[in-house]
Amino acid sequence: MDQFITTYGFLIIMMMLQAVLALSLYLPLMAGQLSLATPGFFAIGGYVAAVLSTQKFLPAPGTTFPEPLQSFVTWLATVFPLTPTGQGFPIGLVLVEMVIGGLLCGLVAILIGLPALRLRGIYLALATIAFVEVLRVVSLNLPITGGAIGIFGIPQPFPTDATKFSYIVIALPFLLLCMAYVYRLERSRVGRAFIALREDELAATAMGINPTYHKVLAFAMGAVMAGMAGAMTAHVLNTWNARQGTFDASILILAYVIIGGSRTFLGPVVGALLLTALPEVLRQVAGIDGLPDFLAAFLRDGRLVIYGFLIAFGVLSFPQGLLTPELLKRKKKASAPLPPTGGG
Amino acid sequence: MPETILEVTGITRRFGGLIAVNDVSFAVQRDEIFGLIGPNGAGKTTLFNLITGLTHPSSGKLFLMGQDVTHQRPHQIAAKGIARTFQNIRLFGNLTALENVMVAQHVHTSSGVFSGIIGTPKARREERHVREQALHLLDMVNLADRAETVARNFPYGDQRRLEIARALALQPQVLLLDEPGAGMNPNEKAGLSGFIREVKEKFALTVVLIEHNVPMVMGLCDRIAVLNFGQLIALGNPAQVQADPAVIEAYLGDEG
Numbered sequence: 001m002d003q004f005i006t007t008y009g010f011l012i013i014m015m016m017l018q019a020v021l022a023l024s025l026y027l028p029l030m031a032g033q034l035s036l037a038t039p040g041f042f043a044i045g046g047y048v049a050a051v052l053s054t055q056k057f058l059p060a061p062g063t064t065f066p067e068p069l070q071s072f073v074t075w076l077a078t079v080f081p082l083t084p085t086g087q088g089f090p091i092g093l094v095l096v097e098m099v100i101g102g103l104l105c106g107l108v109a110i111l112i113g114l115p116a117l118r119l120r121g122i123y124l125a126l127a128t129i130a131f132v133e134v135l136r137v138v139s140l141n142l143p144i145t146g147g148a149i150g151i152f153g154i155p156q157p158f159p160t161d162a163t164k165f166s167y168i169v170i171a172l173p174f175l176l177l178c179m180a181y182v183y184r185l186e187r188s189r190v191g192r193a194f195i196a197l198r199e200d201e202l203a204a205t206a207m208g209i210n211p212t213y214h215k216v217l218a219f220a221m222g223a224v225m226a227g228m229a230g231a232m233t234a235h236v237l238n239t240w241n242a243r244q245g246t247f248d249a250s251i252l253i254l255a256y257v258i259i260g261g262s263r264t265f266l267g268p269v270v271g272a273l274l275l276t277a278l279p280e281v282l283r284q285v286a287g288i289d290g291l292p293d294f295l296a297a298f299l300r301d302g303r304l305v306i307y308g309f310l311i312a313f314g315v316l317s318f319p320q321g322l323l324t325p326e327l328l329k330r331k332k333k334a335s336a337p338l339p340p341t342g343g344g
Numbered sequence: 345m346p347e348t349i350l351e352v353t354g355i356t357r358r359f360g361g362l363i364a365v366n367d368v369s370f371a372v373q374r375d376e377i378f379g380l381i382g383p384n385g386a387g388k389t390t391l392f393n394l395i396t397g398l399t400h401p402s403s404g405k406l407f408l409m410g411q412d413v414t415h416q417r418p419h420q421i422a423a424k425g426i427a428r429t430f431q432n433i434r435l436f437g438n439l440t441a442l443e444n445v446m447v448a449q450h451v452h453t454s455s456g457v458f459s460g461i462i463g464t465p466k467a468r469r470e471e472r473h474v475r476e477q478a479l480h481l482l483d484m485v486n487l488a489d490r491a492e493t494v495a496r497n498f499p500y501g502d503q504r505r506l507e508i509a510r511a512l513a514l515q516p517q518v519l520l521l522d523e524p525g526a527g528m529n530p531n532e533k534a535g536l537s538g539f540i541r542e543v544k545e546k547f548a549l550t551v552v553l554i555e556h557n558v559p560m561v562m563g564l565c566d567r568i569a570v571l572n573f574g575q576l577i578a579l580g581n582p583a584q585v586q587a588d589p590a591v592i593e594a595y596l597g598d599e600g
Contacts, residue, residue, distance in 0.1 A: 188455060188460025189455040193450055196436055199439060204447070205398075206430075207419075207447060207513075208422035208423045208448070326494070
């Protein structure tokens with residue numbers, strides 16, 4: 001088990017964070033909006049955490065924070081014990097950064113969403129790609145984001161854990177909370193309004209659903225999740241720069257949702273877990289003894305080719321994604337033959 | 345003196361050089377069944393789109409219960425009490441019949457994001473009420489036994505009735521039906537008139553309907569407006585309209 005965690009601890013944390021990003025792209029898609037802005041918000045969240053933890057939350061050696069921040073930090077440290085070893089950056093402050101990053105992203109999303117969500121389909125996708133690119137160039141040139149070098153030496157809550165697996169105490173509850181959030185949302189009044197807009201915007205508005213409000217709301221919800229994921233990732237990676245949150249990431253996250261299934265919240269989560277694990281799985285397969293050399297080399301080095309092939313194959317064979325609401329419903333009926341009416 | 349519930353005055357809509365609706369004025373009284381007929385391309389559906397705010401008029405005004413709603417957006421007009429069905433059915437195809445009707449109760453419910461997600465007692469109560477209400481409406485259109493069926497899997501006639509149930513979930517004052525009988529067989533059509541009357545009585549509605557089936561319109565409607573090339577050419581009770589030479593020339597005459 002220890003061996004397993006040493007090898008895959010970091011991967012498992014990354015899988016969970018990617019799953020949150022997939023959910024963040026799924027939220028606007030739930031309201032029928034194809035937004036690729038998730039990596040942009042992810043980057044903003046990461047910079048918020050990087051700047052706060054390296055410049056604001058750590059007092060210069062030998063000093064304390066100005067009050068009332070010092071009392072707050074002390075209080076946080078008692079609520080969230082620092083680390084197993086009793087040293088390192090307080091987990092509580094990581095959570096505070098996640099909240100601040102998330103809220104900032106939500107705010108940015110509302111400001112951007114109001115004009116951008118007037119665009120439809122592919123045009124919205126293009127506008128959100130532009131947003132991601134603008135952010136990247138801006139962060140390359142601002143002093144506060146450290147320019148091309150970025151920000152490094154981000155304080156670690158678990159300084160002794162080289163595998164980063166300790167982050168699971170934040171990542172797992174975070175992912176579960178996000179999943180629970182979207183699960184409940186799909187079964188609530190607001191979520192139904194999102195889905196109605198996705199199914200037929202014209203009919204939905206004729207049924208009294210305000211399209212602008214709900215589209216911006218869905219977009220902002222996704223931004224909050226991406227920002228929070230970014231804030232946490234900055235700590236996991238220990239460094240943050242303009243290579244985080246690029247157009248490549250937009251496409252990758254979109255692939256999670258398309259492969260996993262875009263009509264139920266489980267689809268993006270499963271898609272993200274599978275596709276993030278895939279390169280490692282391929283590397284393992286390549287390591288099997290007795291494999292011809294050319295095949296092993298292909299599996300090792302050609303994994304991006306295989307990746308692309310799998311995505312094309314997935315889209316062709318499962319145009320709705322691996323998981324669809326119908327599939328899940330059938331499963332439920334088969335395992336629990338209860339009457340379909342059972343309050344939410 | 346009957347009360348005017350819906351009024352359009354001098355409403356005009358141009359699409360580039362085409363005048364789809366040209367200076368049309370009429371008033372619909374509360375509790376009546378008001379028919380809108382005319383040859384293909386006469387501007388009937390455009391007029392419906394104008395009334396529901398889906399297209400905005402180039403000029404003219406729209407009043408609902410005395411209130412000017414000309415420049416309101418579709419969801420605001422829907423919330424004020426106008427519900428409609430569509431000529432080419434527009435159900436939420438991937439949602440179940442039940443969900444379709446539940447969605448349409450949006451404006452009469454108030455759960456927000458967080459009360460809905462946490463499931464506060466009030467939100468739960470509301471959710472239960474919405475579900476019961478939806479089942480009740482489905483029962484009325486004889487679809488309650490298939491509440492969990494996905495909408496696009498229903499046969500055509502059932503989709504039409506489901507769309508009416510969805511419109512009724514909005515608890516409208518005025519119900520606009522765009523060719524409710526289109527694609528129905530004579531049997532289904534025969535039942536439709538009775539069904540519309542029944543719904544109208546039960547929900548105290550005012551009904552405005554577009555229909556091509558002339559005998560059905562004549563038998564069902566209290567008053568009829570006839571459009572041709574975007575213009576209102578006749579307005580009156582079925583007998584008056586039937587006798588109007590302009591109508592005979594434009595429409596009924598062609599039909600033989």
